[in-house]
Amino acid sequence: MPDAKAKIALDVNGEPVEVAFAPHKTLLEVLREDLGLTGTKHGCELGECGTCTVLVDGTPVLSCLVLGLACAGRRVKTVEGMADGGVLHPLQKAFAELGAAQCGYCTPAFLLTADALLAENPHPARDQIKEALAGNLCRCTGYIKIYEAVELAAARMRGEKAEPARETLYGQP
Amino acid sequence: MGSRKKKTTERRNDGKRMQFRVVGTALRKVDATAKVTGATRFADDLFLPRMLYAKLLRSPHPHAHITAIDASKARALPGVKAVLTAKDLPIPFGILPVSQDEHALALDKVRFVGDPVAAVAATTEEIATAALDLIDVQYEPLRAFPDAIDAVEHPDPAIHDYADAGNIHKLIDLEFGDVDAGFREADLVREDLFFFEGNTHLPMEQHAAAADWSPGGRLTVWSSTQTPHYVHRALAKVLELPAARIRVIACPNGGGFGGKSDPFSHEIVVAKLAILTGRPIKITLTREEVFYCHRGRHPTLMWVKTGVKKDGAITGMHFKSLLDGGGYGSYGVASTYYTGALQTVTYPIPRYKFQGARAFTNKPPCGPKRGHGTPQPRFALEVHLDKLAEQLGMDPAELRLRHLVPPNSLTANWLRVGTMGLGRCIEKVVAGSEWKRRFKKLPYGQGIGLACSSYITGAGLPIYWNAMPHSGVQLKCDRGGGVTVFCGSTEIGQGSDSILAMIVAEVLGLDPLHIAIVTGDTDLTPVDLGSYSSRVTLMTGNAAIQAAERARDLIAPHIARKLEVPAERIAFADGRVFDVEQPDHGLAFAEAVQLAEAAEGTVGTVGSYTPPRSAGRYRGAGVGPSPAYSYSACVALVDVDPATGIVRVPKIWIAHDVGRVINAASVMGQIEGSVYMGLGEALMEEMAYRGNRNVVHKIPSLLEYKSPTTLEMCDVVTYVVEDPDPNGPFGAKECGQGPLLPVPPAVANAVYDAVGVRIDEVPITPEKVFKALRRKDKGEEPRFGPTRFPEIPWPEPTRVPPPWEGGDGTAVGQSVGRTVGRHA
Numbered sequence: 001m002p003d004a005k006a007k008i009a010l011d012v013n014g015e016p017v018e019v020a021f022a023p024h025k026t027l028l029e030v031l032r033e034d035l036g037l038t039g040t041k042h043g044c045e046l047g048e049c050g051t052c053t054v055l056v057d058g059t060p061v062l063s064c065l066v067l068g069l070a071c072a073g074r075r076v077k078t079v080e081g082m083a084d085g086g087v088l089h090p091l092q093k094a095f096a097e098l099g100a101a102q103c104g105y106c107t108p109a110f111l112l113t114a115d116a117l118l119a120e121n122p123h124p125a126r127d128q129i130k131e132a133l134a135g136n137l138c139r140c141t142g143y144i145k146i147y148e149a150v151e152l153a154a155a156r157m158r159g160e161k162a163e164p165a166r167e168t169l170y171g172q173p
Numbered sequence: 174m175g176s177r178k179k180k181t182t183e184r185r186n187d188g189k190r191m192q193f194r195v196v197g198t199a200l201r202k203v204d205a206t207a208k209v210t211g212a213t214r215f216a217d218d219l220f221l222p223r224m225l226y227a228k229l230l231r232s233p234h235p236h237a238h239i240t241a242i243d244a245s246k247a248r249a250l251p252g253v254k255a256v257l258t259a260k261d262l263p264i265p266f267g268i269l270p271v272s273q274d275e276h277a278l279a280l281d282k283v284r285f286v287g288d289p290v291a292a293v294a295a296t297t298e299e300i301a302t303a304a305l306d307l308i309d310v311q312y313e314p315l316r317a318f319p320d321a322i323d324a325v326e327h328p329d330p331a332i333h334d335y336a337d338a339g340n341i342h343k344l345i346d347l348e349f350g351d352v353d354a355g356f357r358e359a360d361l362v363r364e365d366l367f368f369f370e371g372n373t374h375l376p377m378e379q380h381a382a383a384a385d386w387s388p389g390g391r392l393t394v395w396s397s398t399q400t401p402h403y404v405h406r407a408l409a410k411v412l413e414l415p416a417a418r419i420r421v422i423a424c425p426n427g428g429g430f431g432g433k434s435d436p437f438s439h440e441i442v443v444a445k446l447a448i449l450t451g452r453p454i455k456i457t458l459t460r461e462e463v464f465y466c467h468r469g470r471h472p473t474l475m476w477v478k479t480g481v482k483k484d485g486a487i488t489g490m491h492f493k494s495l496l497d498g499g500g501y502g503s504y505g506v507a508s509t510y511y512t513g514a515l516q517t518v519t520y521p522i523p524r525y526k527f528q529g530a531r532a533f534t535n536k537p538p539c540g541p542k543r544g545h546g547t548p549q550p551r552f553a554l555e556v557h558l559d560k561l562a563e564q565l566g567m568d569p570a571e572l573r574l575r576h577l578v579p580p581n582s583l584t585a586n587w588l589r590v591g592t593m594g595l596g597r598c599i600e601k602v603v604a605g606s607e608w609k610r611r612f613k614k615l616p617y618g619q620g621i622g623l624a625c626s627s628y629i630t631g632a633g634l635p636i637y638w639n640a641m642p643h644s645g646v647q648l649k650c651d652r653g654g655g656v657t658v659f660c661g662s663t664e665i666g667q668g669s670d671s672i673l674a675m676i677v678a679e680v681l682g683l684d685p686l687h688i689a690i691v692t693g694d695t696d697l698t699p700v701d702l703g704s705y706s707s708r709v710t711l712m713t714g715n716a717a718i719q720a721a722e723r724a725r726d727l728i729a730p731h732i733a734r735k736l737e738v739p740a741e742r743i744a745f746a747d748g749r750v751f752d753v754e755q756p757d758h759g760l761a762f763a764e765a766v767q768l769a770e771a772a773e774g775t776v777g778t779v780g781s782y783t784p785p786r787s788a789g790r791y792r793g794a795g796v797g798p799s800p801a802y803s804y805s806a807c808v809a810l811v812d813v814d815p816a817t818g819i820v821r822v823p824k825i826w827i828a829h830d831v832g833r834v835i836n837a838a839s840v841m842g843q844i845e846g847s848v849y850m851g852l853g854e855a856l857m858e859e860m861a862y863r864g865n866r867n868v869v870h871k872i873p874s875l876l877e878y879k880s881p882t883t884l885e886m887c888d889v890v891t892y893v894v895e896d897p898d899p900n901g902p903f904g905a906k907e908c909g910q911g912p913l914l915p916v917p918p919a920v921a922n923a924v925y926d927a928v929g930v931r932i933d934e935v936p937i938t939p940e941k942v943f944k945a946l947r948r949k950d951k952g953e954e955p956r957f958g959p960t961r962f963p964e965i966p967w968p969e970p971t972r973v974p975p976p977w978e979g980g981d982g983t984a985v986g987q988s989v990g991r992t993v994g995r996h997a
Contacts, residue, residue, distance in 0.1 A: 032218075033220070036220075037211075038211070038214070038218040038220075039210070039211020039212070040211070041215070041377070041378070041427070042217075042379070043377045043378070043379065043460065043875060044379075044460040044874065044875045044876075045459070045460070046460065046874060046875070046876070048460075048874060048875040048876040049377065049875045051377050078211070079209075079210065079211035080210070080211055082210070083210055088206070088209065088210070091209075092206075092209040092210065093209075095205075095208075095209045096201050096202070096205035096206055096208070096209045097201055097205075097838075098838060099199075099202060099205070099668070099838040099839055099841070099842040101205060101208040101209050102428075102666035102667070102668070102842055102846065103208075103376070103377070103378070103425070103426060103427050103428045103429075103665060103666025104204070104207070104208030104209070104213050104425070104427070104666065105215065105376075105377045105378045105427030105428060105666075106377045106427075107208055107209055107211075108211045111209065129883075130883040130884060130886075131883075131884075133883045134882050134883045134884050135882075136883075137377060137875065137880060137882065138377070139374075139375055139376060139377055139428050139430065139846075139850070139880070140428055140666050140842070140846050141842055141845060141846050141849070142845040142846045142847075142848055142849025142850075142886055142889065143849070143883050143886050144845045144849075144886070144889055145838075145841070145842055145845065147883075164199075167891075168841070169199035169837050169838050169841060170199065170834075170837045170841070170893065171840075171841060171844075171891040171892055171893040172601075172605065172890055172891060172892050
């Protein structure tokens with residue numbers, strides 16, 4: 001029989017939340033099943049694919065490996081917390097523009113990992129982007145549109161008037 | 174006012190005269206915002222009131238009789254609502270009519286580790302999992318077959334009670350002309366053996382399905398499926414329920430790649446459990462279970478013998494393949510035909526013989542993975558050609574460029590090639606990669622290799638024999654100016670919903686974001702056969718064009734009357750309907766719909782698409798024909814460390830003949846994604862087994878199944894070649910699978926250029942390179958690869974004269990008019 005529920009208070013996407021759940025539940029399960037935040041996905045539930053990445057106190061973590069209980073009093077950011085009202089985050093906008101989200105299943109995790117990268121390094125080189133995203137698997141894109149979207153978003157977040165390169169969208173002449 | 178110029182309805186290979194407003198642009202996909210905000214509802218994101226959870230008990234044995242099952246303890250566990258075993262679902266199913274060999278729960282025997290045996294419905298996943306441990310299954314183990322050669326050489330005990338011979342599921346022998354005569358005419362004849370290891374789709378989303386049974390007696394099943402229509406048929410068959418009472422909704426797939434194209438045990442099980450319990454229920458497979466579902470690339474052993482003239486012209490080819498099918502049929506019969514079908518569409522082969530065999534083995538069933546049955550022979554053929562070119566002293570790019578299948582021609586096996594842009598593709602990658610400066614000229618350890626390929630744009634024949642369209646579209650025009658497109662197609666991330674929006678927007682002159690898309694729902698949408706065989710853009714696109722043109726034809730006369738101009742002067746563009754000769758004289762699309770609705774009633778149209786008839790009429794001619802073939806050329810640059818055998822691929826140049834770009838950003842994404850998956854197959858991806866006669870899955874996890882991360886992925890330079898095909902919507906051909914095919918052979922050829930060893934087997938792992946280098950050092954054959962092709966009891970060949978030897982596409986001795994080959 002399941003254990004009695006535990007209750008914690010935490011900050012999810014800038015909102016104070018109290019939630020009760022079986023104490024063995026992972027943060028992934030608490031987010032999806034108890035808080036209705038199904039934007040966070042799972043690909044293995046073993047910490048292998050990065051698909052369940054969320055930010056805890058600004059740091060990317062694999063929510064399938066973190067107990068919900070360990071998040072009491074912490075600040076959790078999921079993909080649902082990225083847009084500002086109806087306005088997409090620059091990363092979300094760039095991912096949509098370039099087709100960096102194909103099936104979209106790994107996308108929330110890539111967005112949040114990239115969000116953490118850009119918070120730390122507003123001007124990452126391509127190799128730094130690759131390094132930061134190396135723990136996230138994507139089977140659709142070959143990662144290229146993802147790099148390009150992160151670079152485009154980074155430029156815009158720095159205040160540059162950046163647009164996608166022609167060869168990004170149409171290929172080499 | 175040039176932008177309001179009337180567009181022609183002509184779309185037959187005359188792209189230069191057409192002006193597009195939407196087609197060819199890089200539009201944000203219609204579902205992009207939902208995907209970047211996490212709003213897209215995948216199957217496991219469904220939570221229904223009072224929902225139960227299901228779990229499957231799977232076999233721990235690779236091959237065994239089931240002698241007894243006792244589920245009484247599981248049934249007694251508090252929270253358990255139902256337990257199912259085979260007797261609850263005794264009717265077999267399978268994707269192909271010729272291979273109805275699966276049961277939702279194993280009936281009397283299990284055929285691989287992971288074969289489903291029993292199912293539990295409970296109030297929580299934890300209780301369902303605990304209940305599985307309480308089900309007592311007695312097994313009587315049988316000899317297990319770990320690979321195709323073992324299965325070919327040992328007919329007993331038979332894995333299935335049907336097969337062409339012993340444990341050989343399928344045997345094919347097709348002969349198009351006298352290949353021996355071809356070899357006699359040749360200046361050089363060469364034989365090679367190749368092996369392509371099995372690998373899997375690895376979609377990031379684990380399969381999930383939910384079901385609900387209404388008190389009124391209707392069943393709804395949501396599933397991460399690429400083929401809701403086939404799931405619909407399988408559910409009706411196994412549940413013995415009228416299809417009219419079943420609704421299948423394909424949720425957006427979190428990646429498919431062919432792995433969600435079969436009807437699956439878990440879909441049938443949740444449906445049955447919903448009916449039994451009267452409550453909604455969901456099942457989500459674990460990652461380990463996804464490896465058991467598999468249906469991925471068949472491990473394939475290949476032998477090829479080719480005769481060539483001094484200039485590289487092929488005089489004859491004989492190709493043999495042996496596929497390791499795993500425990501069930503799945504798409505395997507079609508896969509087997511595909512290993513012999515498309516060799517002929519790139520370089521002219523005047524005489525061709527193909528022998529293919531598929532063995533049953535005791536591993537998860539193999540089926541269609543991106544490229545379905547064709548990446549294996551393409552790997553063999555392109556490496557084989559590289560060796561032939563070297564022996565002839567020819568540049569391999571030059572050899573290919575000199576011998577291209579002409580457009581609008583028939584091949585030896587009666588495939589009708591339409592447009593053919595391979596020459597332009599080769600020229601693009603050769604120029605871009607500075608091939609001539611680099612090939613054979615790079616320092617030891619660095620190499621460059623080239624390969625080409627072709628793929629179908631949809632199969633010419635349906636999976637089950639019928640005369641109906643392969644794709645249907647319904648279109649509803651709203652008084653408010655919105656248009657809704659209903660189509661059975663399935664969005665698996667490839668962008669099929671957006672293609673529908675863009676095509677309808679193009680024809681009706683609307684903004685694609687004003688088009689609502691309803692897809693993949695058997696209650697709401699007309700049938701589309703599914704997201705497989707690269708058929709969706711071509712088939713749904715043509716159906717959508719027909720529906721949209723009919724809407725235009727329905728609306729236009731009323732606007733003509735209102736504007737007092739002839740109907741043929743009415744144009745649709747920029748959200749308006751107007752007189753093409755006085756573009757300011759017109760009205761908004763919404764007003765146009767209102768006029769038409771007032772006169773005609775509700776404004777709705779339909780469109781559908783059926784592929785052209787194939788030319789071949791022999792048994793087996795059903796696999797290979799396609800409305801259009803895409804072409805790709807690839808150059809790979811590699812760094813090989815001779816001390817470790819580690820191969821790194823810094824850069825790949827790829828050119829793809831897509832016919833016509835519909836959504837430019839999607840085309841780029843599909844090509845880059847194909848290169849990525851091809852790179853994984855070339856270097857690391859493999860389904861490996863261990864223990865218990867090598868039938869226990871070694872690596873049912875994402876960590877151990879190696880796939881490229883950002884650190885292994887190469888740079889990609891992409892060239893999109895457009896050669897509009899008359900059969901494609903606005904000329905479009907496929908781009909989602911074809912560009913994968915040339916990558917593994919290009920990498921293998923580059924490894925040879927780098928260090929002088931032939932790796933005739935993928936994945937090209939460091940161990941294989943290292944072993945080949947050791948052999949080279951010892952003066953042995955500098956090669957790693959298979960060394961024998963087993964004796965196979967081939968049947969009497971089906972002899973079909975190639976088109977240039979007369980005949981009409983039928984086999985010698987075949988009764989006239991007989992067409993067989995439904996395994997599209």
